[in-house]
Amino acid sequence: xxxxxxxxxxxxxxxxxxxxxxxxxxxxxxxxxxxxxxxxxxxxxxxxxxxxxxxxxxxxxxxxxxxxxxxxxxxxxxxxxxxxxxxxxxxxxxxxxxxxxxxxxxxxxxxxxxxxxxxxxxxxxxxxxxxxxxxxxxxxxxxxxxxxxxxxxxxxxxxxxxxxxxxxxxxxxxxxxxxxxxxxxxxxxxxxxxxxxxxxxxxxxxxxxxxxxxxxxxxxxxxxxxxxxxxxxxxxxxxxxxxxxxxxxxxxxxxxxxxxxxxxxxxxxxxxxxxxxxxxxxxxxxxxxxxxxxxxxxxxxxxxxxxxxxxxxxxxxxxxxxxxxxxxxxxxxxxxxxxxxxxxxxxxxxxxxxxxxxxxxxxxxxxxxxxxxxxxxxxxxxxxxxxxxxxxxxxxxxxxxxxxxxxxxxxxxxxxxxxxxxxxxxxxxxxxxxxxxxxxxxxxxxxxxxxxxxxxxx
Numbered sequence: 304x305x306x307x308x309x310x311x312x313x314x315x316x317x318x319x320x321x322x323x324x325x326x327x328x329x330x331x332x333x334x335x336x337x338x339x340x341x342x343x344x345x346x347x348x349x350x351x352x353x354x355x356x357x358x359x360x361x362x363x364x365x366x367x368x369x370x371x372x373x374x375x376x377x378x379x380x381x382x383x384x385x386x387x388x389x390x391x392x393x394x395x396x397x398x399x400x401x402x403x404x405x406x407x408x409x410x411x412x413x414x415x416x417x418x419x420x421x422x423x424x425x426x427x428x429x430x431x432x433x434x435x436x437x438x439x440x441x442x443x444x445x446x447x448x449x450x451x452x453x454x455x456x457x458x459x460x461x462x463x464x465x466x467x468x469x470x471x472x473x474x475x476x477x478x479x480x481x482x483x484x485x486x487x488x489x490x491x492x493x494x495x496x497x498x499x500x501x502x503x504x505x506x507x508x509x510x511x512x513x514x515x516x517x518x519x520x521x522x523x524x525x526x527x528x529x530x531x532x533x534x535x536x537x538x539x540x541x542x543x544x545x546x547x548x549x550x551x552x553x554x555x556x557x558x559x560x561x562x563x564x565x566x567x568x569x570x571x572x573x574x575x576x577x578x579x580x581x582x583x584x585x586x587x588x589x590x591x592x593x594x595x596x597x598x599x600x601x602x603x604x605x606x607x608x609x610x611x612x613x614x615x616x617x618x619x620x621x622x623x624x625x626x627x628x629x630x631x632x633x634x635x636x637x638x639x640x641x642x643x644x645x646x647x648x649x650x651x652x653x654x655x656x657x658x659x660x661x662x663x664x665x666x667x668x669x670x671x672x673x674x675x676x677x678x679x680x681x682x683x684x685x686x687x688x689x690x691x692x693x694x695x696x697x698x699x700x701x702x703x704x705x706x707x708x709x710x711x712x713x714x715x716x717x718x719x720x721x722x723x724x725x726x727x728x729x730x731x732x733x734x735x736x737x738x739x740x741x742x743x744x745x746x747x748x749x750x751x752x753x754x755x756x757x758x759x760x761x
Contacts, residue, residue, distance in 0.1 A: 308638040311336035312669035315629065315715050325730055326618070329625035329715060333359065336632040363628045371576040372427075372627070372717070376620045377613050378583045379431060379724055382550065384612025385590035386435060389599055391546030396439040398544045411440040412454060412513035419458035422555055423466045427579050427721055429459035432551055434725025447529040449522060450512075452726035452733040453740065457509050460673065460707045460718065461502035467492055471674075475703065478681040484688065486695055494696030500751040501660070501704035504744040505711070520739040525732065546593055550586040557582035619724050626717040630672045638670060652691060653756040656701040657749050659684055663705020664712070664745060671715040673706035680706070694759045701752055708748065711741040 315332035318324065337355040341348075363369050386392055399405035405414060415437040422429040433455045441451045463471045472492060479488035486494075497503075512518055518526055561581045562573030587609070594600045600608065650658055659680060667676040680702045688695045710716045714734040723730040 305637075307339050307342075308633070308636045309669065310339060311629065311633060311636070312638065312715070316669075325622050325714060326625060329622065329629055330356075332715070333625065333629050333632055336629065336636055340632070340636055359632050360624065360628050363624065363631050368576045369627050371580045373620060373624055375427070375576075375580045375583050376616065376623050376721065376724065378580070378587055380612040380614070380616035380620075381609035382554075382583060382587050382590060382612070383435065384608050384615070385587065385594060385605070386547045386550060387612075388608055389546035389590070389594055390542030391544060391548070392439040394542050394544040395436070395547045396443055399440065400443075405440045405443075408444050408446060408516050409513060411437065411444055411446065412516075414440070415451065415454050416458050416509055416513060419455050420462050422558075423462045426459040426463045426471070426718065429462065430455045430718075430722050430725045431583075432555060433458070434722070434727075435547070435551060438727060445529050447522070447525040448726050448728040449525040449732050449736040450518060452722050452728040453522065453737045454509055454513070455725060456719065456722035456733070456737060457505050457711065457740065459722075460710065461499075461505045464703050464707055465496055465499060465502050465506075467496075475677060475681070475699070478677065479685070479699070482685045482689070484685070484695060491695045491699055495700035495703060498697050498700035498755065499704050500700075500755075501708045501744050501748040504747050504751075505707075505741075508740055508744060520736070522736040522739075525736055542599070543597070546590070546597075546599075549593060550590040553589045554582045554586035557585045616724060619720055619730065622720045622730065623717045626671050626715050626720060629715060630670050630675060633670050634675065638666075652693065652760050653753065655687060655691070655693060656697050656756050657752040659698060660701040660705040660708070660748060660752055663702050664709035667706045667709025667716075668713045669709075671710070671713050671717065671719075673710040673716075673718070676706035676709065677702060697752075697755060697759055704748055708741060708745045712738055712745075 311332040314335050315328045318328035318331055322328065333356050334352060337359060338349065338352045341352060341355070364373065396405065399414070405411050415433050418433040418436055419429045422432045434451065437451055437455075438448075441448065466472075467475070475492055476488050479491060484491065558578050559570070561578035562570050564573070565577050566573030591605050591609075594605050595602055663676050663680055666679065667673050670676070681699065684698045684702050685695075687693055688698050710718055712734075713719060714731065719734060720730055722728075723733045726733070
């Protein structure tokens with residue numbers, strides 16, 4: 304397959320920017336991937352492409368991990384509806400302003416970023432918590448939802464890949480533990496923290512946009528549009544802040560508890576997909592009980608409200624489903640392995656880390672998954688460490704940073720879709736407005752890896 308394996312992601316990206324239709328782009332990409340895959344079986348009829356596409360979707364849904372992600376995404380819709388229509392959002396906004404916490408745009412941005420950093424245990428939970436908490440405040444100060452999506456997306460993954468006391472760290476530790484290295488996997492992972500230039504630069508840029516209250520490029524246009532349009536809180540009149548804050552607290556602390564439970568007391572070994580699903584479900588139950596107990600709604604009205612919220616998110620959940628399906632199809636096709644092979648075996652030593660960063664970015668961009676990128680590139684990077692004597696932390700940091708960089712730029716990433724859900728922002732608007740910031744961080748990271756390679760390798 305080789306060169307043909309990159310056709311499906313190219314199809315997806317071209318259709319996305321041409322037709323401005325993500326679902327169509329993803330579906331056509333899956334069709335093309337399954338069609339190309341049939342060439343490996345010459346005896347199989349090409350007319351089976353639609354059937355294989357449907358079966359690939361079924362296989363993705365039948366995976367427990369993927370099913371949990373989809374259920375979590377649907378439950379988010381119900382939770383958002385409960386919080387929004389309860390009046391809890393408007394009440395929380397009023398409470399924060401009265402307490403002097405959200406009195407300005409800078410304070411609102413700082414609160415959003417701090418929330419994303421504090422909930423470092425799971426990227427989806429970080430995005431969701433910060434997005435729900437800040438929506439009303441962003442509306443109050445006429446700050447665009449695109450800006451909110453950028454802040455939460457560009458805070459969550461970089462923080463998760465820097466702090467690493469979460470599923471991200473467990474994944475990389477698991478990958479490194481398969482190899483005999485001079486340093487322990489934990490020490491290598493700790494060494495990646497100061498060398499993960501993309502994550503550090505991204506957080507600094509987010510902090511800059513908040514401190515200076517300045518945005519650039521397409522984001523500036525989105526801000527101007529937001530300021531000139533009549534924008535009101537998308538929620539009921541203020542009632543009680545507990546309708547929002549209590550479910551959010553249950554979700555956050557429930558996530559920690561379920562991570563400990565699924566990891567048998569070890570937070571790092573806990574299941575992120577299980578924990579985020581269980582904690583979101585528990586938050587929905589608490590929100591339901593609050594609404595019924597305080598006689599805000601009847602049981603039947605709360606159930607209808609929940610399904611209404613789920614229905615509002617069905618298009619975005621469909622995007623998440625198709626993104627996962629495309630990733631699975633591309634894995635079978637070998638797209639990631641082909642892109643990784645572009646790094647080559649005959650590079651100067653000082654260019655290995657920068658090229659691994661670039662390869663990770665391309666792979667993550669074209670497949671829509673940073674974790675899949677880690678799983679493919681770490682087994683390629685570690686033998687380079689062993690045979691060429693390269694600094695382990697530098698090589699692994701380049702791979703991790705590249706995966707997050709490509710994921711930030713990708714319109715077919717499930718993380719991009721979930722960030723859009725949390726912020727209430729159109730997914731293509733989010734991609735377009737975040738892209739210049741991600742590219743800026745990516746270019747600076749490549750330069751930083753070249754300099755670091757010269758210093759550490761000589």
